Amino acid sequence: MNEEDSKAVKKTVLLYPDEKAGDRVVLNFINEGMLKERGRIMRAMLLTGAAMMQANKKLPFMIAELFDENTTFTDIQRVIRSAIPEAFGPDDAIMRDVFSRLNAAQAMPPAEGGSSPAADSPPAASEPTQEARHLAEARRNAGNMFGDDD
Template sequence: MSTPNRKISFYLKPAHSRADQLADEMLDALPVKARGNASRAAMLAGMALMRQDPRLPHLIAELFDENTTISQIRHLISSIFPDDTTAVVAALRQLTTATTKPDPTAAKESAPATDEPADNAAVARRNAGNLFPT
């Protein structure tokens, strides 16, 4: 007996978060026929990370902005799995060679520190940012 196809749908909220806005822009840049495959691949990649540790996709999603580097993602993963990163680092190195390198001259602007973050997303972004040395 075969398993029927399952339709998955969700909303991106570009006005709500920068990560959603970037994902929306990336999908718009793809040909219409490639969007479904890209969305499916992104979701499956997130589920693979979630199987390893349920926090990973959420942390990476909060970290995601136009300045996110593969080194930051490696550091995040190694902070969760400090003793077992060999396979993950090898896979991320393959991704690094397959993608274009970010412009090294582009400086990352840091948000001014505030005592009271506006919402939980801001707290998560701040905490994720604290994982990485500047």
């Protein structure tokens, strides 16, 4: 895309790294990026803030006030949860699907000798695939990693 076809808009933002810890962190992120990537980095940061603002107009302001070198993901989760209590709740449809697959896997009787069915035989229609069991396990593990702190 050449400059004649581009309808890009340039905006200027002032950062105060000597006064605000968050500004210092942002400036470090930008400066650590390769020179050609800095515009993309700044755009990604801006769009992320806009996405949060679309969910709740106060979120970017609350996180910006909290943000410094020691801010953790858990800290950010707590701020988001304070503004949007259901933000980190499980998706009911996904959870129903996972539990139905887990229940089907637990209800399967073991094959002779206690081993699983032969690998070359196709799974029954109600039987979850190995991929589905791995997906359910990954979701369970992710849920355990980011459990509710309350």
